[in-house]
Each structure stands twice: as C-alpha cells, then as structure tokens.
Amino acid sequence: MDGLEDFKERALKEKKALFDELKELNSIRRKVRYVVKTHTRWVDNTLIELFLRIRLPKEKVSVVAVGGYGRRQLNPHSDIDLMLIPDKIGLDDVVRGIYDFLYGLGYECSVAVRGIDECIEYAQKDDTIKTSFVDSRFIWGNVNLYHNFEKTLKEKILPYNVEDFIQAKIEYLKQLHSKYGNTVFVLEPNVKEGVGSLRDYHVLLWISKALFGVKNAIEMQRIGLLSSEDYSKLRDALYFLWQMRNALHFNANKKNDVLFLDLRRKIALNMGFNDSTRFSAEDRLMRRYYYNAKNLSRVVDHTLEGFLKKSSPTFVFLDDRIKINEKLDAERFDDVSCVLEAFYYSALYGLTLTAKSLAKAKETFSNLSKHKSDYLLAFLFRQLFSLNKDISQAVRQMHEVAFLDRYIPEFGNVCCLSENSLYHKYTVDEHSIQSLANLEELFSYDVPRTFVMRLSYIWKNLSPHDRFVLRLAALLHDIGKIEKSKHEIVGAKLVSTIADRLHLGPYLKEKLVFLVRHHLLISRIISTLDVDDPKTIEDFLKIVDKKDKLNLLVLLTYADMKAVNDNVWTGWKESLIETLYLKATYTFENRDYDEFLKINAKASREKIKAMLGKCYHELIDTFPDNIFNDIDDSTMVKYIKDIKDTSKSVFAYKDDKTSTVKIVVYYKNIFGIFNKISGVLACQDINIITAKSYNLNNSMIVDVFNVNLKDGSVDADSIQKMLHEVLNNEFDLDRCMDSKRNKFLSRLERAKLEMSLQQVDVKVDNSVSDLYTVIRIYAPDRVGLVYYITKVFAEFKLQVGMFILDTKGNMAVDTFYVVSEGFKKIYSPKLLELIKSKLYEVLA
Template identity: 30%
Template sequence: MSELFDNLDHRRAIIDRRDLAAQLDAIAAESSDSGTRRRAMVDLLKAALEDGRAEIERRLLERPSSGRVAANAMAFLIDQIVRLSHDFTTGHLYPSANRSAGERITLIAVGGYGRGEMAPHSDIDIGFLTPFKQTSWTEQVIEAQLYTLWDLGLKVGHSSRSLDEMVRSAKEDLTIRTALLEGRFIWGDRALYDQASARFDAEVVAGNARAFVAEKLAERDERHKRMGDSRYVVEPNVKEGKGGLRDLHTLFWIGKFIHRVRTVPELVGAGLLSARELRQFERAENFLLAVRCHLHTLAGRAEDRLTFDFQREIAQRMHFADRPGKSSVERFMQLYFLHAKSVGDVTGTFLAHLDDQMAARGRRFLPTIRRRPGKLHGFVLDRGRLALPSDDFFQQDPVRLVEIFALADKHGLEIHPQAMRQARHDAKLIDARGVRRIPRANALFLDVLTSPRDPETVLRWMNEAGVFGRFVPDFGRVVAQMQFDMYHHYTVDEHTIRAIGLLADIEQSRLQEDHPLSTAIMDQIHSRRVIYVAVLLHDIAKGRGGDHSVLGAELALRVCPRLGLNEAETETVSWLVRYHLLMSATAFKRDLADFKTILDFAQVVQSPERLRLLLVLTVVDIRAVGPGVWNGWKRQLLTELYDAAEEVLRLGHKQRGREQRIASKKEAVAAQFGFDQKVFDKVAKRLPESYWIAEPVEVIAANLVHIRQAGDAPLHIAAVPDDDRGATLVMVLAADHPGLFYRIAGGIHLAGGNIIDARIHTTRDGLALDNFLVQDPLGRPFDEPGQIGRLTRAIEDALANRHKLLPKLEARALPRTRAEAFRVAPNVFVDNKASNRFTVIEVNAQDRPALLNQLAYALFQSKVTVHSAHVATYGERAVDTFYVTDLIGDKIDSAARVKSLEKRLLEAATSQSEEAVAA
C-alpha cells in the first residue's frame, strides 16, 4: 500500500478490497450476461462506497480536527473503488487474453485526488493513459469504467490520452500541466505509468521552471482578486480564497516543479521551507482540510464557501464553546483566520527562499526596488529590500521591531521576507523588554500610523508579522476576530486597517469625488494624530462583552498617553471612540427636519472640532465595513446633519428664523428651476410650513412639477431617479385617508423595491403628498422605464385594493438561507423626548421582505398617524424609525396606549401572518 495512506488506521473498516474482489468474482461466476454482471457490480460498489463514506464521517466526528486523515481516507476509498471497477471491467466485462503492445492502459489520479486529499464530495480527477492511439478495446474499457463511476453517483473529471497527447497538452495548457504534476499511479500497467512520468519530467518540466513559477503566481494573484483580495472576508472560500488551501497547493506545485519533490516535507530539504514553516504549513492544511470536509458533509455537495449558516454548525462539530464576550462561532472563525494568516506567512518566506534560489541562478525572480536610501540605522538593503545585518539584530534592540516598519514607510521600501520571518519570531521581545514604555518606540509607531504616504500597507505588514498586536496588545485581542453578522465583511483588525487606509486617502484628496465634505474639512482639523488614533481605537474593545464604545473609550484613556498624545488629545480620542456610532445613528434613524434631533445631537458633540472629527471617523468606519455599504444617500444624510449641527454649534442658535429659512428655500427653488412666479406662488400656498423645512430644494422642485402634472386628478404617482442619492424618488399625491402609508409601502415592496426613507406630508387642501426614496434589491435606483412603470402600477393596484398584499408579497419573497443563521430579537422603543412634536418609535427586527409594510399596518391598526419613516439596515438587522402622532396630532403619552403600541409592533416584527398585512 502506498505510504500516502500510512496514517490511516484499520483501513479495511473503510473498505475491504480483498473481500469485495472475492464477491465480484462470485458475481461473475453466477452469470455470463455482461449487463447482469455490471448491474450487480455497481450495486455492490455503491453499498461499499456508502459504507466507506459513513465510516469516514464517523471518524471525522470522533476526531473533528483530523482534516488530513479524513481527506486521505476519502482518496483511499476511491482508489479501491477504481481498482475493483477496473479489474472487473478488464477481467469479466471485456477480457482480452492476447493484448497487443498498444492495448495497455494505466489509470492515474491527478489534481487533488492525485495528492491524496479529497473532501467527501470532491470531483474525482482521473486520467487514462495509453501508449499510442486508442484501440477499440481500450476505448471499451475506458467507456465502461467511466459509466460505472457515474452510476455510483461520483462526479468525474477525466481525460483519455496517449503519451504523445499527454506531453503536447501539458506543454500547451497550465491547468493540465499542474494536474499532471500531481499525477499518481492508481492501477493498470505500472511500466506505462513510469514511462509517462519520465517523459513528463524530461519534456514538460525540464528547463521550464521560471515560466511555470511566473504563470502560477499570476494565476494566484488573479484568483485572489476574484475572491476579494483579502484573507479576512467573513465568509471565506476555504479552497480558493486568499489564505486558503489553494495557496498552499500553489507552493507545493512550485516546489515540486522545480525540485521534483514528492511530498511537502521534502520542501525542507529543497531549501524552500524551514522546519518551523513546515509545521505551520501542515497545521494550516490540516485545519483547512477538516473545515472543508465538514462543509461538504453538511452541504451534501461540493461546497467551499464557508457561509454564516455553516459556520455555526461546523463550530459545534469541532467542539468550540462559548466564552465571555465571544461566541463559539466567533472563536472558531478567529482560529480560521489565524490559520489563513499563517498561510500568508509561509507564502512570504517560501517566495523569499525561491527568490534567493532564482537569484543564485543569475537574476532575481521577484521585482527589485532600486532606491538606496542612506540612513537605515543599521538595517541593510538586500537587492532593494530592507533586511537585517544579522539574525540577532532585533534582540540587540527590540525597538527595531517597530523601527523597521517606520523605515519601510519613510523610504518606500519592501521588507525582506526573511526579516519579516525574524520579526514574527522575535515579536515576543516586545513583551519581555518593556518596549511599549519606550518613548522612541511609541513615536515610531505613531509615525507609521499617521503617515502621509501609505499607512494601510505598512500597518498590514506590521500586523502580518505579529508586531502590531504585541505593541498594542488591545489590538492584538481583535486580530482575526470576526463579527458574526451579515453587515461586516471583514475581521475587526482588517476593518480597522482598511479604515486607516481610507482616512489617508481622504486626507490626500484621493477620494474627493466620493467624499467632498470630508476631504475639505481634513485641512481644518487641528490634530491629525487625534483622528488617526481614534480610527485605530474605535472598535478595539469588540469581543469583550458589554458596549464596545464605552469600553473602548476607557481603553483610549490608557493607550493615548503611552503613544505620546497630550491630555486634550487623549480626551478627544476617548470621546470619539465613545460616540463613534452617534452620527450614523442620528443621520440614518432620525428625522433631520425635526430641529430637536439637531439640538440633541449638537448637545452631545459640543464643538465644531469634534463635529469635523466625528464626520470623518463616521465616513471611514462605514466605508471600511465592505463593498457596497457606502452610497450617495448616506453621504446626503451625513452632510445634512453636519451642516445643520455646524450652524447650531457655531452660533449657539439657528442663524435664520423659521420664516426666513422658508422664504430662502422658496427663493432657491423658484430661481434654480425657473418656475413662473404666479404658478409657483399658487402651488407653494398649498404646502404647509413643515414641508418647506423638511424637504431639500431638489425634492421640493420635483414635488412642484408632480403637483402641476397631477392637476385635479384624485391620484398621481411619479418616480424620478436620483443618482446623487443612489435611489429613485417616488412621489404619491392622493386623497388622504387612514392606511395610505402601509398600502403604498406594500405596493413598492411588491414591485421589488426597498424603501430607504419616507416623508409624509398633508397639503393645506387635504391631499397627502408622500415622498419615498426607493432602491432595487441590489441597492441601485429604479431607472429603466419598464422598472418605473412596474413600480407605479404596483402602487396603483395596492391603493385600489385590487388584490391582497400578503399572498402576493409572500409569493415573491426570496428564501434567505444565510440570514437564517442569525436571530435578531425584535425590540420596540417608544420615545417622547426625542422630538417636541412627535412620538418617536424605533423598531429593531430581523430584516425580511415587506417588514416596513407590516409595521406600517400595525401603526394603522393602532390608530396613529405616521409623519415620517426612516429605514436603516445593517446586514440581517433592520432598524425602522417612525415619527407619529395620534389622529388629532398629539403625542402618544398614555402609558396604556404606549404599551398597546409596543405589543402590536412586536407582533408585527415577529409574525408574518395575514393579520400583519391587511388586504
């Protein structure tokens, strides 16, 4: 038996080939009919395959982290099935007593199967080799064997080639070349396999190492780009993602091609891995293989994306338990990301060894940086990269562990992978020698953090080396820590480093188009150090239990003085960390037209400098959550809140009185859009003062056109795409009546729209003028005529009561399997202090189609009037806020009514019954 499977105990418990071979011989003896024989063979092998898989799964559950053993066991099982099938096919289905020299055949395993690593539902990559062009007998045997494997329910990737065809295909195609590189003899003519192996080495491999390495690294970079180019995405691809199994495979392929090694441990002898790096490689591979095997088993298919719904189950299977402040699934995923980081570490040093070997043959393989800065404080340049003069250089002065990154940033240098490896090894010196208390070390760290060049890249290097987490131990606690929700795309440390990079981009005016206000005010900020340190610390207390904003503010009071910030700067950083969610919560959940919202916000902020800092921190925090989270509507709301709060903070009161502001807005609308004055005055008189305060100039102009177009019609619906806000403005002018809001919301949902904001107005002549900002399911405006037509028809049908809304909504609701991994307990808050005129109701619930419609119907049942609605979603969590009064316009302050309202809304947030959405 191959040494590949020496780690498998009790192999016959998985499959007993001898016993099965005897049973197959008995089958052949019982009948001479080939069809009967074949069906009996398939039945026997199918039962053996199922039993073998069950035994492998049983062993995996007993030892849930033994990934390599499980993967080897699966390859071993398939080997025996293939061998038995081949022997039966050549011996009993298509026997040939006198075969010619051309009627030889060898079966080889290629790809992952060739490596002996198979998850339960991996493809079986198999090759059939013949010495020359296929004969009729070899064609029959190959076809029969493939049909057998397919009948067993196996997914087979196969090729049938002569030796000449094999060589030609391998030369032409990188994928084939890589697959054959891992070719392994399974069964058949051993001499033919040896001949094929020798020709592959001589004609495909020899002299082509440099080209192969270049192609594999380019292929790896393209794959990383396709998979998100980060090993810290919270739903990683275990096989193809950055830091996944394919990255380890790439290293092995390169080593095998250059040095013709057969196993990973042989890479040590080849000089491409050290013994320590080999252990890292094997630990990471074993863990990732275990995760992939569990993933395939749970999915019942070949599935490599570790989505939220599988993460919890695999954490349980692998015996992770909850700990204070950190759930079992978060602990499991933290270990996953630490292994993914380890894959990155091994890759870096492997490529450094490879580069040295290539350079010894004449030239460097990796690109060279040719700058030669003069003052390197004892560090040296090794072919353009910052390197160490000796292995004990960090031990002589551990501050150099920080200094190397400061020099790399200052001079724009790469750090030599060998220096990175030594930094990882020596990072523990930071604990032992009191480096954190040395002012020079803290000054160097602050230089990197606040660099006007590229702090994101250098901080990421520092994090990869383990120096970042050692120097700022509170940051070390969030390294590789995931946030188990559908909102955050990255681990906490990756999110933080990305936010720092975005801050640098804003300061350098590289994101001026996306963030014009933030870019403009960066020049006005008094202390750059404050904003950079605040971004570093804003999420640093996550995973500790309790409010991470409060705990983080306390941590900031300890960390900032150590970094060299003065008392005033420390206080400001602590305040920013404490309130880093305030601006987004106010902008996205509250009515900014309600002046008390602005006053309450300004009362907490207290100074224009804090306001500037808070805006920038809010922007980079949202942007760093992940792709697609930032949009024009969020920019609009944050700008609106910033402008209103700045006016209050600068003057202590509003610059202009209410009447002046209304008159000013009317002038702006009339001037900007060229309305005839008489027509404008006539339409404007129909709109109450509150409307002019609430709506921006562009919306007012669109509404006035809408009102003119409506004429005397009892109902008029219009939709206008608004690219600045990234949404479509849907305007409904209708006779006001109870239930109007929930019906419009239901119609919009039915057309596939998501409502992100709603303003409800009543004209002086009793008509309802409702404005909705709507996006499609991908977060884009409805902008095609067909889409807009479908949207307006759906609203018309809902208002005309042409059908029951709930059955229609349920029929179009898409399953949300990923969201089912989460449970958001619904909560209702009724607040009579947040507004002078309205009762403010905030509902937190699990997001689902038509939730807003159901909540609006519950408010209708409770006999309250909705004046505005604000919708925010954070992954699986929806936060819907309503500004309401009773039917005569008063606040809802009766304790009994408040309790009844809370109960009804909780039922609506929880239930999807027909009572929640009326006809």
C-alpha cells in the same frame, strides 16, 4: 458487464459506511490526513475493481489521477479527475461507463483521453491542463505508458515556458485574493480559494514542482526550500483546513467550501471546539481559522519570494522594498526600536518590507511587551501615526508581524475576533485597519462637489497632533468588543489606560477617549433620529461641543461606516451626515442653518422655474422647501416634467451607478396611503431600502422610494394599476402579502431569518422629539416589512410624520415619528403596550 449494478449498489453501501467512519475520525485533528488518504485509497480500489469488471485491457491503457485526487487529498465531495492514456484503442464506451459509475456514487468527475503527444500539445496551449498534469499519479493499467508520460512531463511539459507558467500561477493567486478581499479576515471564509486557503498551498506546490521537481511540502523541507518552522506552520494549517473542509462537506452532504455564518456553531462542535468561560465554540473556531490561514499565507508569500528573488547573505534596501538586517537581536532594545524605525521609513517613502524582513521583524518583536511603556518607542510610534502620508500599508505589515498586538495588547485581544452578525464583513482587527485605510484614501479623493471631498479637505489639513489621535482612534475604536456589549464604553476605558502608557498629554488623551466613546453617535443619529428636528441638533451639540471634535468625529464615522461592509456608506446616509454636520457647523459659527436652507430652496425653485417655463410654475410652488434641499435641481426638473406632462402617478428611475431604482409616487394625501404603497411594492417583490415622504400644499404627496429588485427592472405602470385597484378595494393586499411570506427564501436565508427573529425588538421614546412619539423597530429585513408595520399604525389611527428606514446586515432598524389621531404625542402606557404588542405579533 454482468453484475455492474450490483457492484454499484455495494459500492454505495461501502461509501456510506466509510463516510460514517471518516466523519467521526474527522473530529480528531491528528486523524485528518488519514481521512483524506483513506478516502483516496477507497476510490482507487473501487475504480480498479470497476476496470476489472468492465474488462478494460490493462496492457492497452494507463489510468492517471490528476488534481486533488492526484495529490491524494480527496475531501468527501471533491471532484474526481482522471486521465486515460491509451495505446491505440478507442475508449469512448469506457469513458461513458466511468462517468455513469462515479455519478451513480455521488461524485462529480472529469475523464479525459489523451495520448502522449496530445498531452504535450494541450499543455503548451492551456495552462490549466498543464497544472493538472503537475498533480498526476498512476492508478492502474500499463505502467510503462505512465512512465513515458512522466518522462515527457519532466523533460518537455514542465520546462516549457516555465517562467510564464510561474507568472501565470502567481497572477492566478493574486486574482483569487482580490476576489476574496485580499485578507484572511472575512466573515464567511472560503477554505479552498480564499486568502490563506488550500489554493495558496496548491500554487506553492505547483511552482515548486515546476522549479525543483519536488512532490510535497516534506520534500520542500528536505531540500531546504522550507525551514523547519515554516514547514510546521504549513503542516498545521493544512491539517486544520482539511479538517474544516471535510466538516463542511460532511455537514452539507455535498461540496461546500464556504463557512457560512449559520454553520459556524455546528462546524465548531464537529471539529471538537467547545464553549469556554470567555469565548464561544464558534469564536474559538474562527480565531483558530484566522491564525492558521494567516500563517499559511505568510509561509507561501515568504517561500515564493525566496524562489523569485536571489537572496544575499546580508539585508539591503531595495528600490521598492526594505530589507532588515538578519543579525538583529530581540533581546537588544536598540534593535527593537530599529525595526520600528524601519516601519516609519516604509510609511514615509511608501515602501514595503520583504517577507523575510517581516519574519525577522516578528522575531525581533517577540519581547516587545516588556518595552511597551518606553518613551523612545512611544515617540517613534507617534511620529509614524502623525505622518502626512498614507501609512495604511505600513500599519498592516506591523499588524502582520504582531507589533500592534504586543505593543497594544488590548488590540491584540480582538485579533481574529469575528462577530456573529452579517452586518460586519471583517473581523474586528481587520475592520479597524480597513477604517484606517479609508482615512488614508482621502489623501487622493478628487470627486468635486461632494461631502466626501469636504472630508478630504479636512483630513489633509489636520494638525499632526489631530491626525495622530484620529488614526489611533480608528485603530482602537472597537477594542471594547472583547466584552460583547456596550463596546464604546468599554473601549473608552481601555484607551484611557493606553493613552497613559503611550505618554499622551491630557489634551490628546481627552480627544482619544472622546472619539472612541462616541464613535457610533453620528451613525446612530442618522439611523434613528430626524436630523431636521431642532432637538436632535440640540442634544448632539451637548456632546460634540467644539468644531475640532466635530471634524474628527465625522471623519471617524466615515472611515468606520465604510469599513463595515460594502452597503453601509450610501448616498442617502452621506446626505444625512452632511446635513447634521452643516447644522452643527452653522451653530458653532452663530449662523442660522434653517435660514440658509430656506434661501437655498428659494434659489433652486427659481432656477427650476426658469428651466421649465411658466406652465410649470403653479406645480413647482406646491412643493415644500425641504424637497429642493434633498433632491438636486436636474432630478427635480425630471420629476416635475413627468408629473406635469403625463397622467401617470408612479414613475421609476434607474440609477446605473448604484444598481438601485428610485420609485416616485405622486398621489392624493389620504390616510394610510404610505401603507398601501409599501404593500403594492412588496406584492411586486420590490424591497424598500430608504424612503421619504413630502406633503405638497395642494393636498397631494410625493413619496420617493429607493428600492432593490431581484431582476433589476420595474414596471411603473403595473405599480400604478395595482395601487388604483387597492384604493378601490379591487385587490386584497393582505392575501397577496400572506402568499409572499418566505416564498423566496433559500435554506441559508431561512436560517439567517431564524437567527434574526431572536433579536426582534420594539422601543418607544417620547424624549427625542418635542412633537412626535418615536417608535423604533428592530426586525429581520424582508420584503413587505414596512407594509406590516405601517398597517399596525393605520389600525391605531396613527399619523406618520417622518420615518427612517435602515438596515444592519440582515436586520432592519426602522424608525417612525408618529402622532395620535389628534396630532398629539402618545403617552398612554396602555395604548403604547397595545401598539407594541401588535407590532411584535406582525414582526414574528
């Protein structure tokens, strides 16, 4: 044991020097394999020297590497997994020594001690242990012990329940893919476990070893399990993913397998990508990542399918899949149209094409660009997109084989294009296909008495022409993002050209251009304007001037918003869109929507009175009509009972379905009260998602806040107590808020905040409302934001008539309808500049 500490210090210095060298080499793609192999070899040699120094008897033990270390694919901060096979000796002290040594070098490790019989027993009980044995490699010690283990592995461990093992690995891969969204096109990909990641290759390798005894992809090619083309794609993808994982580890100086948004540029530059005239270095990195991940995923699917199903020399139609004849020729137009026809039938009957058929389809479509204006292809394409069936699966496979990219090159331009924003979860092409899938889900939507149920009814009853144009709009609505700004205007110009190429008549062309040009209209209105303002509806109907356009646009808005990320389509936004839709519909039908709301509120008021009894009538009559239209009757009963039956002013209601909490405040309507309440919530680490205020005719207000909490619980009594102290000048909100600034931000959150600060903006608009000046604020979303904004309004004696709180990723887009102290709009340029200047000051 003499000199062990000195050895550890030397090894640490060697490791640092090695990592400095490997970090430089990792920027060169062809050196990536050398990087992981060299790291593995250094660990081997270091461990062997350790065993010699601690005098581990070589003839009494065999040291075996397992896992990624066993595959000789050791990334900078990968775990080191070892198995010691002893020959009748105790190894407890040795195991502790290895742990301590490797931990001292900065490695996570596992060291297992198992005899040959134990290996058999554990492998039969635990699929994970059996998998680790598949990747085993001899390092040092008694080689005969290892040969005995290797023989046991081949004869007793791998053959045992091999079908169950393979099925378990496939199920494991499916679960991983489901966890990461079943697509390679995610905003922040996991290069080890996501779809098309290194783990896909590992599963393929484990199954190949169990079935055929091969050691790596090269051997798979040699015995015909991989074609030369597939091997080339697999090798290129592996080199790229190894390089990216190395870069992520080197950058973090620890294990990190996720390419977070704020790391993109640094990793891109580390991997040798540079800015071009059209794309940034990070854009080029992400495109290359998606290309390689997609190729790896396709090769793995194709190869596993070949393992698990017997192939016949000719293709046939199966019960659940379609196989395309392998003799099809890309040079023959008839064969190209036949493949598109196969996709039509796959959509019609709900079948998928086999992996081999997809490969053949991709080959057949290689010359598609020269046929993209053909009438027959346009007819088949329109027939497919007009079907009264769910076509999303067929369209996704058409994208996989590059049909969409080649048939509509403008769509191909946004393939694998990601946005430098946390708002969008997917790449542009994946987002578009997700939008289409959201429309298809309306075929089976069956939740009654919801606005989405109304959308489902509209969708199911569209004419084939309108169904076609809406699907095409969903697919193409974001193609203008290739230009980075005003993408809806750019997209409208592009789809006009596409419509001509697809031989659409003027009626369909006009609708397609309209939908792409205005696909953001509804979401922008509900996020920034008061849908109850008559001017909002008046301006909306100048653009959406027909009922059929309204139906198509609201369906596209639903599909688009749901495809952005998991938090964009909310119950609150759904209700705003429903209000906008109904107001527009009533106008088209020459009916008075406001009169309908008045009648509806009166009916709700009378119903609630009957449910609660006379002692509640006086309180019920103080509530304005709009609260009865915004909040359902059962919830209003709960609010009114709590307000009447208790002396409390603050109530909290948890929504288990949405994991949010609704905080209701019933208080005296005094100037600046909303600012005080928002500050109290921020001081208690409560983040406001949405809020709405109602003025009662008894000089009271009801403010309803939808909030997010760190721990999922809220103490209404504590909020009420702090609010009382604030209003009595017993609690300093400003001091509390200063102590909260950035307190809970992680490194990643701070980086995202810094990115968001560059986008801070304040816009003032006096044209969107006849009564109010509208101030719209773009700023990083954080606890306390509303407090700082409304504090500025209070300083300038501004009254807030209405407000809309919205978020887009890590950015808040908050809109306030304000008037001056004399209840007039603000026109003074000097005063407006002062307000904006003060807002910029608090937002930064």
